[in-house]
Amino acid sequence: MAMNQSTPFGPYTLHEMLGEGGFSQVYRAQDRQRRETVAVKLLHPAVTATEEGRQRFLREVEAARRLRYRHIVPVYAAGINDGRAFLAMRLMRGGTLAQRLAAGRPLDNVAAAQVMRHTARALDYARGYGIIHRDVKPSNIFYAEAHGSSHVCLGDFGLAKVRGLATVTRPDQVIGSVYYMSPEQVRGLANTTEQSDVYSLGVVLYQMLTGRVPFAGQSQASVLHAIVNSPPPSPRRYNSRISPEVERVVLRALSKDPARRFATAGELAAAFQAALPDGRVARRPGGRLPGSRRKEAGLPTHRRPEFWVAVLGVLAFILLILYLAG
Numbered sequence: 001m002a003m004n005q006s007t008p009f010g011p012y013t014l015h016e017m018l019g020e021g022g023f024s025q026v027y028r029a030q031d032r033q034r035r036e037t038v039a040v041k042l043l044h045p046a047v048t049a050t051e052e053g054r055q056r057f058l059r060e061v062e063a064a065r066r067l068r069y070r071h072i073v074p075v076y077a078a079g080i081n082d083g084r085a086f087l088a089m090r091l092m093r094g095g096t097l098a099q100r101l102a103a104g105r106p107l108d109n110v111a112a113a114q115v116m117r118h119t120a121r122a123l124d125y126a127r128g129y130g131i132i133h134r135d136v137k138p139s140n141i142f143y144a145e146a147h148g149s150s151h152v153c154l155g156d157f158g159l160a161k162v163r164g165l166a167t168v169t170r171p172d173q174v175i176g177s178v179y180y181m182s183p184e185q186v187r188g189l190a191n192t193t194e195q196s197d198v199y200s201l202g203v204v205l206y207q208m209l210t211g212r213v214p215f216a217g218q219s220q221a222s223v224l225h226a227i228v229n230s231p232p233p234s235p236r237r238y239n240s241r242i243s244p245e246v247e248r249v250v251l252r253a254l255s256k257d258p259a260r261r262f263a264t265a266g267e268l269a270a271a272f273q274a275a276l277p278d279g280r281v282a283r284r285p286g287g288r289l290p291g292s293r294r295k296e297a298g299l300p301t302h303r304r305p306e307f308w309v310a311v312l313g314v315l316a317f318i319l320l321i322l323y324l325a326g
Contacts, residue, residue, distance in 0.1 A: 010081040012040050012088065019139075023047050023056075023158060028091060031076070038076065039092070043085040056158055057085050059165055063157035064089075066129045071122040073142055073155035094143025094150050097204070101138050104211045106239055112208040113273050115141060118152035119201060120269035126154075127194050127264070130163025134192060136200035137180040138207065161192065178220050179203065179213040183228045183256050194265070195258035201265050202253025205272060209246070210238035214254060228256070245275035 007014045012029040018039060019026045024047070029040040047053035064075035064087065077088040097115060100107070107115075119141055123133060133140075133154065140156040182199035184192055206214050214232035217223040232254045236242045242250075249271045255261045262268040 009040065009042075009084075009086070010079075012038070014040060021139075023053075029088070031088065034076070037091050038088050039090065041087045041089065045084065048080075048085045054085075055165075059160055059162050060087065060156075060158045062162050062165060063126070063131050063160050066131065066162075067126055067157075069122065069125045071118045071151065071153050072125065073153045089155070090144070092142035092144055092153060092155070094145040096139050096143070097141040097152075097208075098138035100143075101207060101211070106211045107208045109276055112205065113269075113276070115152050115208060116201070116205060116269040116272050119154055119204070120265035122154035123194070123197050123201065123265035126157075126160075127197075131157065132161040132192060132194055133157060133159075133197050133200075134161055134185070135159040135177055135180075136197050136204060137177045138204060141204070178223050179215065181224070181227060182258070184258060186224045186228050193258065195261050195263075198253060198261045198263075198265055198268055199255075199258070201268060202250060202261070205253065205268075206232070206235055206250050209242055209250065210235050212238060243275065243277045246272065246277075249275050 005015065009029070011033045012031055014027040014029045017025055017027050024041050024043045026039055026041045029038050030036075031038045043053070043057060048057055061075075061078045064078065068074070073089050073092060075087050075089045079086065100111075106112075119136070123136070126133060135156060135158070136154070140154060142153045142155050143150050144153050180200045180203045182192070182196040185196055203213060215223050215226040215230070217226060232251060235247050235250050236244075249268070252271075253261055253268050262271060
């Protein structure tokens with residue numbers, strides 16, 4: 001579909017293209033019903049022309065239906081219009097992590113910790129609903145900005161493995177983005193688990209700290225071979241400011257054996273924050289660790305509202321007894 005400066009598309013008016021990948025194009029658009037600016041993702045016609053492509057679209061729609069969470073890009077609507085499958089979602093005005101890494105320079109610890117903390121929350125939340133992302137990479141990590149603060153959201157569940165839906169991945173099929181694929185994904189294993197997402201998040205962490213991915217080569221084949229067979233280069237080789245403790249966390253996340261990695265993305269994020277040189281959890285204003293994560297990172301947890309209701313009830317009872325006794 002050729003897009004003019006303003007092209008009607010169902011209830012949307014499509015404006016400039018924000019990005020394009022192998023499966024889709026994303027446009028800034030005006031939702032005339034919601035009266036707000038959104039992002040509309042249009043799948044290429046060739047994708048939904050096959051049964052596999054249609055199933056992948058349904059998986060992304062199902063993932064969007066199940067997942068309503070602060071750190072996951074909200075999807076407002078999905079369907080088919082003029083023969084094109086689409087998803088309408090929140091416009092992430094802060095751009096992507098890929099854009100911030102494009103210069104090839106490392107992020108500071110505070111920025112890296114925010115990405116790890118928020119992306120890990122998204123992955124662990126999705127896992128709780130039976131969803132493994134399988135395509136964690138900087139271009140799928142977005143910044144939401146509002147009222148002078150920002151937080152990170154994970155998006156694009158088009159390659160997700162969704163519990164309850166039949167897999168469309170053949171046992172020997174390789175899926176994912178080359179530089180961020182786990183060894184088991186390279187081998188074409190259809191039964192990838194959350195440890196594959198942990199590995200990919202480890203690659204993202206490596207890139208944030210060094211400005212480059214651990215495995216780069218002249219061809220996709222050489223990169224895939226290195227992912228399976230070569231140890232990752234020491235992150236400190238590319239950034240001497242990385243502490244030995246942080247390096248150990250990164251290299252554990254990139255273990256070839258899934259069983260040797262962190263059990264969850266949240267464990268990886270907590271270990272990274274605990275290993276920071278100053279011994280403190282790096283945080284920007286505007287984001288808190290949930291109680292379990294704060295406990296893992298050595299921070300005090302905060303009580304739920306019902307806890308304080310119970311405390312106030314006990315205090316009121318004690319005051320009543322004292323009043324009657326007086």
